[in-house]
Structure formats: C-alpha cells, structure tokens
Amino acid sequence: MTISNVVLIADDDPAIRESLSKELRAAGYTTIAAADGNEGVDAFAKNAPDLVLTDLAMPRSDGFDLIARIRATSKVPILVLSVRGADADKVRALDLGADDFVTKPFSVTELLARIRAQLRRTSAATPSTLAFPDLTIDLDRRRVMQGGREVRLTPTEFSLLELLATNAGRPLFIEQIIARVWRSAPGTTADTVRVHMSALRKKIESDPSDPHYIVTEPWVGYRFIAEPE
Amino acid sequence: MKSRSGGVVVWLAAAASIAVVTALSKLAGLNASTVGFVYLIAVLFISVWSGLLIGTIASVVTTLCYNFFFFRPYYTLTIEEPANWFALAAFLVASVTVNRLVVAARMQAEKAEQRRAEVEALAVVKESEALKTSLLRAIAHDLTTPLTTITIRTESLRRRARADDDLRDDVSAIAEETSRLRRRIDNLLAMARLEAGKSKPRPEPTPPADLFRATRDNLPLVFAARPVSVHVDDDCPDANVDPSLALEILVNLVENAHKVSPPGAAIELVAHANASRVRIEVLDRGPGVPPGIDDAQGGLGLGIARSLAAANGGSVALVPRDGGGTIARVDLPAAPLPDDNQA
Numbered sequence: 001m002t003i004s005n006v007v008l009i010a011d012d013d014p015a016i017r018e019s020l021s022k023e024l025r026a027a028g029y030t031t032i033a034a035a036d037g038n039e040g041v042d043a044f045a046k047n048a049p050d051l052v053l054t055d056l057a058m059p060r061s062d063g064f065d066l067i068a069r070i071r072a073t074s075k076v077p078i079l080v081l082s083v084r085g086a087d088a089d090k091v092r093a094l095d096l097g098a099d100d101f102v103t104k105p106f107s108v109t110e111l112l113a114r115i116r117a118q119l120r121r122t123s124a125a126t127p128s129t130l131a132f133p134d135l136t137i138d139l140d141r142r143r144v145m146q147g148g149r150e151v152r153l154t155p156t157e158f159s160l161l162e163l164l165a166t167n168a169g170r171p172l173f174i175e176q177i178i179a180r181v182w183r184s185a186p187g188t189t190a191d192t193v194r195v196h197m198s199a200l201r202k203k204i205e206s207d208p209s210d211p212h213y214i215v216t217e218p219w220v221g222y223r224f225i226a227e228p229e
Numbered sequence: 230m231k232s233r234s235g236g237v238v239v240w241l242a243a244a245a246s247i248a249v250v251t252a253l254s255k256l257a258g259l260n261a262s263t264v265g266f267v268y269l270i271a272v273l274f275i276s277v278w279s280g281l282l283i284g285t286i287a288s289v290v291t292t293l294c295y296n297f298f299f300f301r302p303y304y305t306l307t308i309e310e311p312a313n314w315f316a317l318a319a320f321l322v323a324s325v326t327v328n329r330l331v332v333a334a335r336m337q338a339e340k341a342e343q344r345r346a347e348v349e350a351l352a353v354v355k356e357s358e359a360l361k362t363s364l365l366r367a368i369a370h371d372l373t374t375p376l377t378t379i380t381i382r383t384e385s386l387r388r389r390a391r392a393d394d395d396l397r398d399d400v401s402a403i404a405e406e407t408s409r410l411r412r413r414i415d416n417l418l419a420m421a422r423l424e425a426g427k428s429k430p431r432p433e434p435t436p437p438a439d440l441f442r443a444t445r446d447n448l449p450l451v452f453a454a455r456p457v458s459v460h461v462d463d464d465c466p467d468a469n470v471d472p473s474l475a476l477e478i479l480v481n482l483v484e485n486a487h488k489v490s491p492p493g494a495a496i497e498l499v500a501h502a503n504a505s506r507v508r509i510e511v512l513d514r515g516p517g518v519p520p521g522i523d524d525a526q527g528g529l530g531l532g533i534a535r536s537l538a539a540a541n542g543g544s545v546a547l548v549p550r551d552g553g554g555t556i557a558r559v560d561l562p563a564a565p566l567p568d569d570n571q572a
Contacts, residue, residue, distance in 0.1 A: 013374045019381040026385070057370055081377075083369050084415055087431075087473060105377040105411055107449075108384045194434060194467075209438050209461040209500075216439045218472035219431065 005119055006030045008049040010040035010066055011081065012058040020053070023108045029115075037061030041069050044076075051118055052078045054098075056089050064096055071097035077118035081106070091219050100170055113227065117169025120228070130165050132226040135204060135213065137165050146204065156181065157200040160193075164214060164224035174221040197222060243275045243287050251294050261299045261313075265320050268295055272324040276331035284328030292321045361425040365418065372414050379407050405450050412447075412480060416533045419477050423540050430471035430540050434564035437461050437468060437500035437509055444479045444498070451487045455495060462501040468509070469564040470541045478537045478545070481530035482511040482557040489515030489555070506543075507561045514554040518547045534559075 007029045011017050014035075021031040032047050034040040038061040040054060052070060056063035067078055080101040082090040090101050099118055102111050130137040136145040142158050144151040153161065159181045164172065174190045182188040197214065205211050217223045250271045254264045268291045276284040293306065296317055301309045308314055383404050390396040423430075441459045445452045468475060479498075486496045490513045497512040531545070534557075538545045543561040550556045 013378070015378040016374060016381075019378050019385075023381055023385060057366070083373055084418070084473075086366075086369070104373045105380040108381055110446075198436075208463075209441070209459045211438050211442060215442055216436060216472070218435070219433065 004028055004030045005050040006032065006047060007115070008032050008034065008040065008043055008047065008052045009054075010034040010037065010043075010052065010058065010063065011055040012036060013055075016055075016081075023111075024115075027112055037063065037066035037069070040066045044070055044074075049076065050122070051115060052076055053081065053115075054078065055081045056086070056093060057083070064093060067093060067096045067098050075122075077122060079111075079114055079118060087219055094171065094173070094220060114169060116227070121167070121170070126166055130168075131229045132165070132168070132213070133229060134206075135226065137161060139166075144204070146206075151203055153200065153203060154196075156196050157203065160196055160200055161204070164222060168224045168226065168228060171217040171220045171223045177221055193221075239279050239283060243279055243283050244290075246271055246275060247287060247291055247294060251298055255298055261295075261316070264295065264299050265316065268320065269324055269327060273327050273331065276328040277335070281328065281332045284332060285325060288321060288324035288328055291324060292317055295320060358425065365421055365425060369418050372418075376407065376411050376414070380404075380411075383407060401450075408448075408450065409484075412484065413529070416477065416481065416529070419474065420533060420536060423474075423536070430474055432469045432471050432541065432562070434467035435470055435472045435475060437465060437507060440468070440472070440475055440479055440509070441498050441500075443472075443476045444483055447476065447480050448483055448487075451483060451496075455487065455490065455493060457483075457496045457498065459498045461499070465500050465502050466507060466563040466566060468507040468561040470543070470561050474537045474541055475561065478534045478541075478559060479509070479511070481534040482545070482559070485530050486511050486513035486515065486555070486557065489513060491515070502563070503560065505563055507563045509559040509561065511557040511559075512550055512554065513557075514550075514552075517553055518549045518555050531557075 005028075007024055009017055009020050009024070009031055010033075011020070012035055017033045017035070021033060024031050032043050032049060034043045036058040037054075040052070041061075043049075044052065052066075054063045054066050058066075063080065067080075070076065070078060077100075078098045080090065080093045080098045082093065082101045082103050084103050090103075093101065099121075100114050102114055126139070128138070128140045130139065134146060137143075138145070139162060142155075142162075144153055144158070144161065160177070163177060163180050174193055177193055178184055178188045182192070201211060201214050202208055204213055211225075213224060213226050215223055215225055250267055254267055259267065272284065272288055272291055275287045279287070296306055296308065296313075297304060300313045300317070308317070383400060387397070387400045387404060390400045438459070438461045441461070445457070451457070483496060483498070490496060494514040498509070499512070500507060500509045502508070531547075535545045538559055538561070541561060543559060546558045546560075548556045548558055
C-alpha cells in the first residue's frame with residue numbers, strides 16, 4: 001500500500017476519538033476526527049475519506065443522520081460503532097446504508113479486520129479467482145476447490161457462495177441475498193435461504209460444529225468471515 | 230367506587246323512605262294522584278343511591294303501598310274502580326323506567342370515570358417506561374464508553390509489552406479484569422432491559438455452532454487459556470432463541486466452567502437434539518455440583534443464565550458429570566425445520 005487510506009472517525013467521546021486515532025495511525029491509516037454528525041458531514045466534504053467510522057448516539061446530529069447524509073452523495077464504506085444490546089439501532093443503521101458494525105467495547109484487531117474488508121471492496125475490481133484459507137473459488141468456471149479436491153455445489157449453492165465470498169467480511173441481509181441469488185422470485189423466504197445455506201455450509205465447512213467461512217449474523221442474515229489470502 | 234346495590238343500610242334506607250313518604254302523605258291527606266308523583270320522586274332518589282335490584286323492588290313495593298293506602302277500599306289490595314288499574318299500572322311502568330334510566334346514566338358515568346383513570350394510569354406507565362428506556366440507554370452508553378477506551382489502550386499496551394514478561398503479565402491481568410467487568414455490565418444491562426420490558430426476546434433460528442463461535446469471540450482469554458472443544462450433532466436443529474441473549478447464557482456458563490476448572494483442563498461444548506428441543510451442554514472437570522446447589526453457589530452468572538434462559542422459553546440445570554465435574558445443561562426451543570420442498 002503506497003498511499004495511506006483516510007479514515008473519518010465520528011464519536012462524541014474525546015477519549016475514544018483519541019485512542020482510535022492513535023491505533024489506526026499505528027496501523028498505517030490517516031485519521032480525521034469529528035464530534036457529531038454535523039462535524040462529520042463537514043469533514044467528509046473537505047477530506048473525502050476512504051472510510052467512515054461512526055458512533056450512533058451523538059448530541060445534536062447523530063450517527064443515523066450522518067449515515068443518511070453521506071449516503072445521499074457517496075458510496076464510501078461506513079462502519080458503525082454500536083452498543084451491545086442496541087440491536088435495533090444496529091439494524092436501522094445498516095438499513096440506512098451503513099456497511100458493517102463493531103460492537104463496543106470492540107477489540108482493535110477485530111476493528112482493523114473489518115476496515116480491511118471494507119477497503120478491499122472498494123479498492124480492486126473483483127478478480128476471477130477468490131482465494132481463502134483452504135478454499136479457492138473460480139468465479140469464471142464456477143468451481144470450488146478445497147484441500148486439492150473439487151467441492152460439488154448446486155448452481156444455487158455456488159451463487160450463494162459467490163455472493164458471500166465477494167462480500168467477504170460484510171454482513172448481508174437476507175433480503176439482499178434473496179434479491180441477488182433468487183432475483184426476488186416470489187415465494188422465496190428466509191427459510192429457503194436457510195435450507196440452501198445449511199447445505200452449503202455442510203459442504204464447505206470441514207467441521208460444521210466450528211464454522212470458518214460462513215456464520216449467521218443475528219437479525220441481519222449471513223457473513224462470510226474468512227479473510228482472503 | 231362502592232357497590233350501591235348491596236349493603237343492609239341501603240335496603241333499610243329504601244324501606245324507611247317508602248314508609249316515611251307513605252306516612253307523611255297519609256297524614257297530609259294528599260289525594261291519590263298527588264301521592265303518585267311523591268312516590269315517583271321517592272323511587273327516583275332510591276334509584277340514585279341504590280341499584281337496579283333495590284330500585285325495581287322499591288318500584289313494586291311503592292305500587293303495592295299506593296294501592297293499599299290510597300285507593301279505595303283502603304287497607305286492602307283490592308281495586309274498586311277499573312280506572313285505578315290503569316293508574317297503578319302506569320305508575321309501576323313509570324317508576325321502573327325511572328329506576329332503569331337513573332341506573333344506566335350512573336353506570337355510564339362510572340365507566341367514563343374508570344376509563345379516564347385507566348388512561349391516566351397507562352400514561353404514567355408509559356412515561357415511566359420511556360424514562361427507564363432512556364435511562365438504560367444512557368447507562369449503557371456511559372458505562373461502555375470508558376470501557377471501550379480502556380480496551381483499546383490495553384490492547385495497544387499489550388502489543389508493546391510483548392518483549393517484557395513481567396509487564397505482559399500485568400497487562401494481561403488488566404485485560405482479563407476489564408473483560409470481566411464488561412461482561413458483568415452486559416449481563417446486568419441485559420437483565421435490566423428484560424425487566425423493564427424494553428427488550429422482549431426476539432427469537433430467530435440460530436445454529437448452535439454459531440453460538441459457540443460467538444462465545445469464543447467473546448471469551449478470547451478463556452479460549453486461549455485452556456482447550457475448548459465444540460461438537461454439534463449432525464441432526465441438531467437450530468435453536469429458536471434470541472441470539473444475543475442465548476450468547477449471554479453461554480458466555481456466563483463457560484466463564485463459570487473456566488473459573489472452577491483446574492488449569493489446563495478442557496471444557497467441552499456440545500449441542501444435540503433432545504425430544505423437540507435443543508440441548509446445549511457445557512462440560513467441565515471442576516469439583517462438581519455441590520449437594521443442594523442454588524443460585525448463590527453458581528454466583529451471579531448462573532442466576533443470570535437462568536433468567537435469560539427462562540425469558541427464551543428454556544431452562545438451565547446443573548448436573549454431575551460422570552468421572553467428576555459439572556454439566557451445565559441448557560434446554561432451548563428448537564426452530565421448526567423448513568419445508569423440504571424448498572431444498
């Protein structure tokens with residue numbers, strides 16, 4: 001990475017702003033800070049950051065406001081710092097267009113992984129082959145290799161895996177999955193997705209008791225958790 | 230409001246007023262038609278402070294008195310003039326109608342009063358719930374914010390302490406205690422939210438394997454300190470639970486198991502179908518279940534696990550494990566299996 005990515009941090013707590021800025025700088029990012037949604041919108045306009053990290057509860061103009069105002073003009077990745085137990089807020093933020101969230105108090109390692117996943121999405125065109133630890137997906141030939149052997153997937157299972165893996169690290173709503181994989185075919189429900197997802201997980205997870213690729217994302221849908229190699 | 234149709238006093242008062250009206254009218258020598266109006270007024274007042282039953286009986290009694298004392302021949306219930314039959318019948322209909330109208334009006338007034346009181350009570354409840362909700366939100370925010378900073382700073386310190394064993398030890402202890410404090414706060418907030426009725430459990434099909442994984446993400450230090458094995462039976466259905474509350478249950482039970490286990494001893498997490506439910510077990514090699522265990526024995530964690538399980542339509546039991554140790558057994562409702570024809 002030659003040019004450092006710019007991250008906008010919006011949080012009303014100065015201690016969190018400072019410690020986050022310090023950690024992100026240590027990880028090679030450039031940071032700008034804002035104390036509420038209004039400051040966030042201004043800083044966004046001035047600095048054109050590559051990623052926005054925002055708290056939800058802020059005085060004057062809150063995180064929902066910030067997300068909505070940024071989404072009106074930009075597709076920049078937005079990561080939400082949510083509070084445990086406020087699941088409805090989290091889902092609302094995703095609905096407004098946020099891409100992902102971490103729950104306070106989060107570990108920096110986890111936060112950095114989520115930031116990387118978001119930046120990957122915007123940085124490069126999707127390659128024709130996706131490589132994860134012990135899992136290779138050839139998008140052109142629609143083949144999946146694991147441990148030197150081909151995993152036989154049905155066309156639906158492959159489409160599911162393709163959608164999840166090209167969005168590795170990001171939560172996907174059930175509705176998004178139905179829209180993309182089933183083209184919103186009438187009668188397609190969360191249960192339909194569940195059945196196919198369960199079959200897919202059985203085929204690609206070497207130990208279904210201890211998933212390494214796909215996990216459910218409570219009240220949202222699913223998330224592909226492996227990081228590309 | 231007190232019942233107006235009951236009570237000996239009301240009966241006596243009704244009887245007394247009829248007697249008094251009758252006696253006064255007789256003494257005053259009022260003519261029969263005037264007495265009819267006086268009786269009607271008496272019935273009206275009796276209706277106001279009694280009810281339908283006493284009012285109706287009073288109507289009948291006054292009709293009889295009317296006949297007995299004021300229609301010839303006096304002091305008999307016989308009626309001489311046929312026209313008096315009509316007078317008496319008209320009086321009876323009028324007095325019963327007066328009674329019914331009065332009682333209906335009063336009941337309507339009482340109902341309105343009751344509705345108003347209910348609406349007021351509801352408003353008070355809503356207000357206190359809104360207060361609780363915003364208070365909980367503020368507490369969650371104010372407690373979580375400093376913890377977030379502490380977590381970030383500790384992690385930074387830990388990274389730089391890699392080379393120094395002594396410092397690393399201190400930093401690990403801070404990290405461990407911080408996460409314990411965090412889990413206590415999470416627990417108490419989850420309980421408070423449930424109690425405040427703010428968060429009703431929102432169940433959805435949740436694979437036990439995902440719960441186990443989330444437990445590991447939440448207890449990195451426990452999982453780093455000792456082997457933890459996981460196993461989910463192939464035919465184990467998804468649990469139909471609120472995923473974040475179910476996670477809280479598991480985190481508490483695994484933390485308890487970690488506390489009582491000897492260093493290096495493994496903890497096992499297993500899930501399987503049990504009748505129509507999902508059974509999740511946390512197995513340890515600790516000192517086992519003491520006789521007569523109660524919540525105090527398991528500490529706050531077990532109590533909270535129990536409450537959260539109950540809120541999810543499940544239960545938690547501690548049973549002795551063969552070969553020593555404890556099995557914390559969580560029974561949870563199973564999610565219905567989706568139709569096969571969709572597969």
